[in-house]
Amino acid sequence: MATRFEFVLHGGNPAALRAAGEEALDEVERIENQLSLYRPHTDIARVNAHAAHEAVRVAPEVFRLLQRAFALTATTHGAFDITAGPLIKAWGFVGGSGARPDAATLAEARACVGPELVILEEASFAVRFARPGVMLDLGSLGKGYALDRAAELLREAGITSALLHGGTSTIVAMGAPPDAADWKVTLPGGEPVPLRDESLSVSATWGKSFRDGGRTYGHVIDPRSGEPVTGERMAAVAMPAAAESDAFSTALLVLGETEFQHGLGRRTDLRTWFSNRSDGR
Numbered sequence: 210m211a212t213r214f215e216f217v218l219h220g221g222n223p224a225a226l227r228a229a230g231e232e233a234l235d236e237v238e239r240i241e242n243q244l245s246l247y248r249p250h251t252d253i254a255r256v257n258a259h260a261a262h263e264a265v266r267v268a269p270e271v272f273r274l275l276q277r278a279f280a281l282t283a284t285t286h287g288a289f290d291i292t293a294g295p296l297i298k299a300w301g302f303v304g305g306s307g308a309r310p311d312a313a314t315l316a317e318a319r320a321c322v323g324p325e326l327v328i329l330e331e332a333s334f335a336v337r338f339a340r341p342g343v344m345l346d347l348g349s350l351g352k353g354y355a356l357d358r359a360a361e362l363l364r365e366a367g368i369t370s371a372l373l374h375g376g377t378s379t380i381v382a383m384g385a386p387p388d389a390a391d392w393k394v395t396l397p398g399g400e401p402v403p404l405r406d407e408s409l410s411v412s413a414t415w416g417k418s419f420r421d422g423g424r425t426y427g428h429v430i431d432p433r434s435g436e437p438v439t440g441e442r443m444a445a446v447a448m449p450a451a452a453e454s455d456a457f458s459t460a461l462l463v464l465g466e467t468e469f470q471h472g473l474g475r476r477t478d479l480r481t482w483f484s485n486r487s488d489g490r
Contacts, residue, residue, distance in 0.1 A: 212376035219370035229366035233359035265336035285460035290432035305418040340352030408451035
């Protein structure tokens with residue numbers, strides 16, 4: 210995840226609030242130690258290093274999260290995909306601000322992307338890859354999942370009013386602040402969003418991007434085409450679980466408002482916000 214998590218907790222017992230908050234932050238750290246790409250002994254790092262050659266056992270919790278991620282890939286018609294890492298690397302967004310790859314590099318990366326290349330062996334909680342070069346990256350899901358787990362622990366501790374965020378792009382609102390009916394979160398562009406017992410995730414092309422041929426290419430890749438999302442887009446989704454809002458905000462950014470609403474907009478458990486400057490696309 211490699212990002213900053215901050216919690217605001219309300220209640221009448223400061224010592225109890227601090228203890229609950231510290232336990233919730235410890236839970237975030239525990240999940241980081243399962244999902245991080247950058248810590249060599251995490252379950253996901255071990256899978257990426259060895260699953261092309263042998264089945265790699267992971268914690269049951271991680272295995273269930275992988276199943277959940279691939280279910281979200283199906284639900285979003287491939288717009289959200291935790292195997293898209295080779296494309297992100299090919300387009301120069303790992304440790305850089307991006308650059309257009311040559312045709313051979315892009316073709317090789319595309320051949321390594323897709324949920325069909327990941328074999329989940331439920332009887333042994335093991336993961337195998339169908340070919341070398343496949344990699345899993347739960348960065349687009351892990352923040353939300355960690356916040357969901359932290360919120361669950363806070364509820365078990367009796368906390369009813371809290372605002373949690375990971376990297377400011379994923380937020381969980383528990384209850385409401387003492388002096389208001391809901392939490393107010395401002396989207397990029399200034400629109401206030403009321404939240405109560407709900408999560409909000411924001412995805413955008415700015416941050417890491419580059420210009421080429423008169424277009425802006427953002428760091429979010431469409432796994433179906435292998436191409437970055439172009440233009441200046443912002444997508445936000447509010448729904449009950451932060452893991453799902455993370456995935457759906459990515460899908461909304463990739464699909465655009467019309468395609469997203471056609472395929473997913475009839476769901477009654479989500480709200481969406483979208484802005485787009487297409488750069489001529």
